[in-house]
Amino acid sequence: MGAPDSKLVLPLAALFIAFFVAPLFVLLMLSLHDEVAMTSWTLGNYISFFTDRFSYSILIDTLLLGAKATLVCFIFGFPVAWLAARASARWQSILLFLVILPILTSVVVRTFSWIVILGRYGVLNQIMLALGLSREPLRLLYTEVGVVMVLAQVQMPLMVLPILSVLAKMDPNLPDASRALGAGEWRTLWKITLPLSIPGIVAGCILTYAASVTAFVTQSLIGGARLIYMPLDIYQQAVGANNWPYAAALSIIFMVSVMAVVAVLNAIGRKSETHGLG
Amino acid sequence: MRTTIARRHLLRSAGALGLALAGPRLALAEAKTLVAATFPGTWSEADRNVILPAFKQKTGAVATQSIILGGDQVSRLAAAKGNQPPFDVAFFDSPQVIDAVRDGLIVEYPVAKSPNFKELLPSAQDKWGPKITMQVIGIGYNPNKITTPPMSWDDLLDPKYKGRVGLTALNSQLGIAFLVEVNRLKGGTDDNFDPAFKFLAQLLPNVGAIAANLGAYATLWQQEQVDIAPYNFNFVQTLKAKDVPVELSIPSSGAVGWSTSLHLVTNAAEPELAVQYIDLHLDASIQDQLMKPPYDAIPTNAHVKLEGAITKSLVKSQDDLAKIRTIDWEKINPQRSALIDRFNREIKT
Amino acid sequence: MASVSRTQWDAISIKVVFGLLCAVALIFLVAPTLIVLITSFTASESLRFPPAGLSLRWYAALIDADQMQRAAWNSLVVAFWTTIISVVLGTAAALAIARSRAPLMRAADLLFMSPLLLPALAFGFAALIFINKLGFSPSIPLLILGHVIVCVPFVLRTTLASLSQLDPGLLEASEILGASRIMTFRRVTLPLISSGVGAGAFLAFMASFDNVPVSLFLADERTEVLPIHLWQQIETNLDVRTAAASGVIVIATLILMALAEKFAGLTRQMR
Numbered sequence: 001m002g003a004p005d006s007k008l009v010l011p012l013a014a015l016f017i018a019f020f021v022a023p024l025f026v027l028l029m030l031s032l033h034d035e036v037a038m039t040s041w042t043l044g045n046y047i048s049f050f051t052d053r054f055s056y057s058i059l060i061d062t063l064l065l066g067a068k069a070t071l072v073c074f075i076f077g078f079p080v081a082w083l084a085a086r087a088s089a090r091w092q093s094i095l096l097f098l099v100i101l102p103i104l105t106s107v108v109v110r111t112f113s114w115i116v117i118l119g120r121y122g123v124l125n126q127i128m129l130a131l132g133l134s135r136e137p138l139r140l141l142y143t144e145v146g147v148v149m150v151l152a153q154v155q156m157p158l159m160v161l162p163i164l165s166v167l168a169k170m171d172p173n174l175p176d177a178s179r180a181l182g183a184g185e186w187r188t189l190w191k192i193t194l195p196l197s198i199p200g201i202v203a204g205c206i207l208t209y210a211a212s213v214t215a216f217v218t219q220s221l222i223g224g225a226r227l228i229y230m231p232l233d234i235y236q237q238a239v240g241a242n243n244w245p246y247a248a249a250l251s252i253i254f255m256v257s258v259m260a261v262v263a264v265l266n267a268i269g270r271k272s273e274t275h276g277l278g
Numbered sequence: 279m280r281t282t283i284a285r286r287h288l289l290r291s292a293g294a295l296g297l298a299l300a301g302p303r304l305a306l307a308e309a310k311t312l313v314a315a316t317f318p319g320t321w322s323e324a325d326r327n328v329i330l331p332a333f334k335q336k337t338g339a340v341a342t343q344s345i346i347l348g349g350d351q352v353s354r355l356a357a358a359k360g361n362q363p364p365f366d367v368a369f370f371d372s373p374q375v376i377d378a379v380r381d382g383l384i385v386e387y388p389v390a391k392s393p394n395f396k397e398l399l400p401s402a403q404d405k406w407g408p409k410i411t412m413q414v415i416g417i418g419y420n421p422n423k424i425t426t427p428p429m430s431w432d433d434l435l436d437p438k439y440k441g442r443v444g445l446t447a448l449n450s451q452l453g454i455a456f457l458v459e460v461n462r463l464k465g466g467t468d469d470n471f472d473p474a475f476k477f478l479a480q481l482l483p484n485v486g487a488i489a490a491n492l493g494a495y496a497t498l499w500q501q502e503q504v505d506i507a508p509y510n511f512n513f514v515q516t517l518k519a520k521d522v523p524v525e526l527s528i529p530s531s532g533a534v535g536w537s538t539s540l541h542l543v544t545n546a547a548e549p550e551l552a553v554q555y556i557d558l559h560l561d562a563s564i565q566d567q568l569m570k571p572p573y574d575a576i577p578t579n580a581h582v583k584l585e586g587a588i589t590k591s592l593v594k595s596q597d598d599l600a601k602i603r604t605i606d607w608e609k610i611n612p613q614r615s616a617l618i619d620r621f622n623r624e625i626k627t
Numbered sequence: 628m629a630s631v632s633r634t635q636w637d638a639i640s641i642k643v644v645f646g647l648l649c650a651v652a653l654i655f656l657v658a659p660t661l662i663v664l665i666t667s668f669t670a671s672e673s674l675r676f677p678p679a680g681l682s683l684r685w686y687a688a689l690i691d692a693d694q695m696q697r698a699a700w701n702s703l704v705v706a707f708w709t710t711i712i713s714v715v716l717g718t719a720a721a722l723a724i725a726r727s728r729a730p731l732m733r734a735a736d737l738l739f740m741s742p743l744l745l746p747a748l749a750f751g752f753a754a755l756i757f758i759n760k761l762g763f764s765p766s767i768p769l770l771i772l773g774h775v776i777v778c779v780p781f782v783l784r785t786t787l788a789s790l791s792q793l794d795p796g797l798l799e800a801s802e803i804l805g806a807s808r809i810m811t812f813r814r815v816t817l818p819l820i821s822s823g824v825g826a827g828a829f830l831a832f833m834a835s836f837d838n839v840p841v842s843l844f845l846a847d848e849r850t851e852v853l854p855i856h857l858w859q860q861i862e863t864n865l866d867v868r869t870a871a872a873s874g875v876i877v878i879a880t881l882i883l884m885a886l887a888e889k890f891a892g893l894t895r896q897m898r
Contacts, residue, residue, distance in 0.1 A: 005722055005723050005726045005727070006723045006726070006727050006729070006732065007723070008719040008720065008722050008723040009719070009720045009723035009724060009732065009735055011715075011716050011719060011720075012716040012717065012719065012720040012739060012779065013720070013735055013738075015716060015772070015775065015776070016738055016739060016776065019754070019757075019772050019773070019775075019776055020738075020741075020742065020750070020776050021738075022757060023750070023753035023754045023756065023757035024750070024753050026753065026756055026757045026760060027749070027752070027753035027756060027757075030756055036756075036759075054622075054623050054626070057626075075648065076648050076649075076651060076652040076655075077652065079644075079645035079646075079648040079649040079652070080648075080649045080652050080653070082645055083645055083646065083649050093888070095653075097884065097888065098653055098656055098657055099656060100884070101656065101657065101660060101880075101881075101884070102656050102657075102659070102660065103833075105660050105876065105877055105880050106836075106837045106853075106854055106857065106873065106876050107837055107839060107854065108837075108839070108854050108857045108858045108861065108873075109660075109663055109857070109873035109876055109877065110659055110660070110663075112663060112857075112861055112869060112870070112873060113659035113660065113662050113663035113666075113873070114659055115497060115674075115861075116662055116663065116666055116674050116675075116676050117658070117659060117662060117676075119497075119501035119503065120501050120502055120503045121501055121502060121675065122501070122676065123658075123662060123676050139486075141487075141501075141503070142487050142488075149655075152655075153655045153656060153659065156652065156655075156656060179634070182634070183634075184633055184634045184636075184637030184638075185634070185637040185638045185640075185641040186637050186640070186641055187637075189641065206744065207743065207744075210743065210744045210745075210746075213746065214746035214747055214748055214749075214840065216748050216839065216840055216843070217839050217858060220490055221494070221858075221861065221862075223490075224487060224488060224489060224490050224494060225446075225447040225488040225489060225490035225494075225622075225625065226488050226625050226626060228622065228626060230746075231746065231748045231840075232490075234748060234749065234752065235748065235843070238752055238844075239350065239353060239354070240349070240350055240353060240449060241353070241615055242353040242356055242357055244357075244756065247752065248752070248753075248756065251746070251748075251749035251752055251753065252749075254746055254749055255745050255746060255749050258744070258745065258746060259744070259745070262744055311849075313848045313849055318862065318863030318864065319863060319864065322863060322864060323864065326694075330693075340693070342694055342697070342848065342849075342851070343694060344848035345859050345860075345863045345864075358764075361764050362764055364847045364848045364849065365848050490862075491862045491863065492862075492863055493860075493861055493862040493863045493864055494862065496864065497674075500673055500674065519672075520672035520673065521671065521672055521673060522673070
């Protein structure tokens with residue numbers, strides 16, 4: 001039953017090799033040359049990146065941005081998943097609908113609406129001033145805080161769905177047993193629920209992280225000119241400065257960095273899995 | 279049985295939908311399309327509202343706008359060199375013309391095919407492409423917050439404007455011209471920009487926001503996030519028409535400006551349409567329309583009499599236009615990427 | 628006595644804390660969409676919220692927005708073909724992956740999912756370089772291929788989830804009763820995974836329609852797509868028509884989602 005079916009994977013595999021692996025390979029090649037015609041090999045692009053504090057500070061800022069957005073997303077997303085897992089089928093559907101809604105509205109639309117919300121006289125400041133929570137309008141637009149906020153909102157579905165999927169499949173006997181043995185809800189959460197939902201949490205974090213670091217539209221519309229992250233740098237070098245080899249090097253460095261973080265998160269996840277059940 | 283019928287029906291309607299979706303694409307291919315570049319802000323709106331309908335009426339063809347800064351246009355054309363260019367009409371400020379001619383990105387303008395060309399002022403009749411307007415920069419300010427118009431670029435440094443000053447990234451002409459003018463006023467030369475960057479460093483504590491692009495810049499003004507900043511005459515007029523509180527003040531050190539022109543791109547897909555499109559911009563009645571609010575574009579057609587906001591704030595007559603100080607772009611152009619790079623490093627938080 | 632009230636306190640406090648965090652999250656999830664929808668009905672030229680007056684003028688302005696309509700049409704065409712190709716290739720691949728434990732298959736699974744993990748911007752740029760090297764220019768078919776790469780992971784994920792819930796006993800029964808492999812697929816497998824495939828198709832369609840990073844490089848001025856057009860408008864002008872276009876997209880999305888929920892049980896596939 002197995003062998004003939006395996007051939008079904010070939011069409012997609014062929015497409016990926018031709019249109020995914022090959023371009024990435026060409027990208028790597030281009031990054032190791034001086035110009036697009038690829039006449040002379042050089043490590044110059046990489047050297048100039050790593051010897052320039054400005055350049056690799058952009059990389060560090062981007063990787064940290066992803067971490068911050070993922071953290072905020074987790075703090076707010078886990079409760080949503082936790083409550084949804086306990087909700088009745090109807091409420092669950094409603095909650096999920098609300099959670100998926102942002103990811104299905106155009107990213108440009110969503111980011112644009114945040115400009116209206118975070119501006120000096122935007123909605124958020126109007127509320128803050130009206131409630132007396134602040135005496136002066138807050139500066140949120142064009143700050144990293146603003147970018148983190150918008151990223152967390154935009155990527156929240158990516159965090160909630162994997163966690164919910166794991167929580168929903170979790171054996172309900174375990175928390176019940178915990179409660180029967182006298183442990184409070186918080187203890188149950190800490191000792192039972194969280195460890196068992198690590199696979200979902202890790203999956204959610206990986207997806208959220210990967211999406212946040214590459215969120216070009218959000219970073220540039222909310223961040224402005226002073227907050228430069230890798231996607232904008234790549235775009236500016238590629239389209240603005242026409243420096244394709246350097247942009248290619250930036251892309252490779254960016255991809256490798258994100259893959260490294262994802263691999264680390266994955267490893268943490270797998271280690272906690274075996275540890276938690278032991 | 280029911281499911282089979284339903285499935286066949288579904289397959290048929292999917293097929294029909296597929297054909298329907300493919301069909302109009304074939305139909306669209308029949309109507310001729312011209313892709314023309316235009317600047318963000320005032321000119322993209324002017325082109326869309328005035329030129330595009332006139333173009334459609336005159337030629338029956340449809341024009342598509344590519345809204346892109348002059349510098350980026352040069353990059354895109356250079357990247358596509360040898361292949362079909364991404365647009366047929368280039369919209370350049372003076373600095374880009376030099377680079378484009380040198381790199382063979384544009385061709386000489388076919389004057390014979392453009393009836394309105396000879397109606398332009400002699401200074402606007404350039405063999406590489408007609409000049410369609412001039413742009414002038416000054417100090418933009420919010421008249422509700424600042425009651426006396428600022429008369430000097432040094433006013434930006436005034437501590438009472440802390441956190442209220444705006445800047446725009448150097449990828450736009452507005453950004454570069456501001457830097458060059460400030461450099462000149464502070465004693466720098468075209469070879470030495472240190473005075474300009476010294477001024478920038480002094481200015482940064484006052485800066486509230488730096489916009490990555492002109493749309494974001496306009497948003498800053500509309501959200502009243504900045505009160506005083508370098509700005510361009512046309513952009514200010516367009517924003518005023520949208521009820522944004524902004525005015526332009528020409529500092530006592532004088533107005534600085536440059537000309538803007540249209541060009542036929544090498545290997546254009548529709549060269550005939552491109553020339554007709556450019557020619558429309560030179561027409562006296564069109565330029566007259568563009569001179570009126572909300573565009574207030576300075577005309578270059580000799581038959582158009584200056585009036586309106588231009589005469590009130592800038593110049594009284596066509597002759598005065600020649601007196602607006604210009605910049606030596608031949609010297610500045612080669613330094614452009616270095617300047618942008620240095621600027622980005624200075625402003626990064 | 629004391630431990631009972633402590634567990635009661637625990638139960639209440641966790642619900643309060645989580646409930647609060649959840650409420651804030653939901654407000655933040657929904658508010659921006661609502662705000663842009665309301666702002667699109669403004670009568671004034673600016674994007675202030677609350678809007679100065681209500682009017683349909685910006686929706687009316689969309690009727691003349693020729694270029695925006697052309698961009699929207701391009702996006703629809705691209706999304707349509709992307710979805711079709713993704714569903715066909717993705718479902719086939721899912722069938723292969725679900726039925727095999729071979730390491731090569733695991734590797735293939737990882738490969739197909741990797742576009743979700745790698746920066747799509749880098750892939751878009753790589754694709755452009757690749758196309759140029761081969762001597763091509765950006766075009767709609769190439770744009771579609773680029774979109775398939777980044778959208779097929781969605782189809783793969785939901786279809787695999789559906790397949791994992793498929794009882795292999797049903798397939799065995801079908802074979803024992805003499806049905807051919809193709810018949811088993813058409814009559815047994817396909818109907819049972821149809822909602823998974825449907826949900827994946829829906830996600831792939833929306834992902835393609837909304838895609839920016841790949842379109843940024845593979846869609847040029849002659850093949851303009853809607854998200855890039857809207858982004859350009861926001862970057863260059865203070866134009867309320869963008870809010871109206873956003874309003875249309877939001878309403879269309881809501882309708883599509885409601886339909887997907889009704890016919891494919893969208894939210895059920897998300898679990």
